Amino acid sequence: DAGVIQSPRHEVTEMGQEVTLRCKPISGHNSLFWYRQTMMRGLELLIYFNNNVPIDDSGMPEDRFSAKMPNASFSTLKIQPSEPRDSAVYFCASSFRGDYSNQPQHFGDGTRLSIL
C-alpha cells in the first residue's frame, strides 16, 4: 500500500521566493495534517483538515503561510515570500477520522526546506 507521499523531498531556494510543498494522503484517509519540525521548536502542528475542510490553522505562523486541500487526495502548503527562518522539515500526515481513537497518523517522509 502506498503511504503518504510528499514532494519535493528537498528544496533549496532563496529568500523571497515562493515555495510550494505537496502531499498525497493515504487513500481512504479523511484527515490531513501539516507539521513543521526544527531543532529549536520541535514538532509543531501547522494546520489540519477533516474531509478537506481546514479545522484548525492556529499553528500557521503568519500570513505568508497558506494551505489548501482541493480534494481528498491532494494538499499543498505554500510559503510566500519565504524567509530563512522558515527552514525546517515539513511533514504531512494523514489519518482516518472515526468515532474511535485507534487510528494513528501516518507520516510522509517530509520535505527538507532550506531558505538561503
Added chain:
Amino acid sequence: AQKITQTQPGMFVQEKEAVTLDCTYDTSDPSYGLFWYKQPSSGEMIFLIYQGSYDQQNATEGRYSLNFQKARKSANLVISASQLGDSAMYFCAMREVRTGNQFYFGTGTSLTVIP
C-alpha cells in the same frame, strides 16, 4: 497546560537491556488514544504502538510494550532487549475523540543505545 509531557530529553541504555520512556498526558475526554512514534536519524516518523483509553490490557508489539496507568495518566513505552537500531527520537502522542481528531505530540525523548 501541556497535553503530552515527556520529561526525559535524553536517555542512554546498554544494548540488550530494557528501557522505559516516560509519557504523561492530560485530558478530560473519556475516549482517547495514546500512540508512540519513533524517529530515527534518517528522519521518518514510524508508528510503533497504540493504547486505547478503554483497553484493559497493556498494548504490546514485539519488543515494545506500553505501561498504561490510567489513574496516573501515564503511558510509558518499554523497549525490551535494546538494539543499536533503537537509537532514535521517540514521541508520545494522544488523540482525543471529542476534539475531532487533533493529535497532540510531546517534545520527544532521544534514546541512545550503547554497545
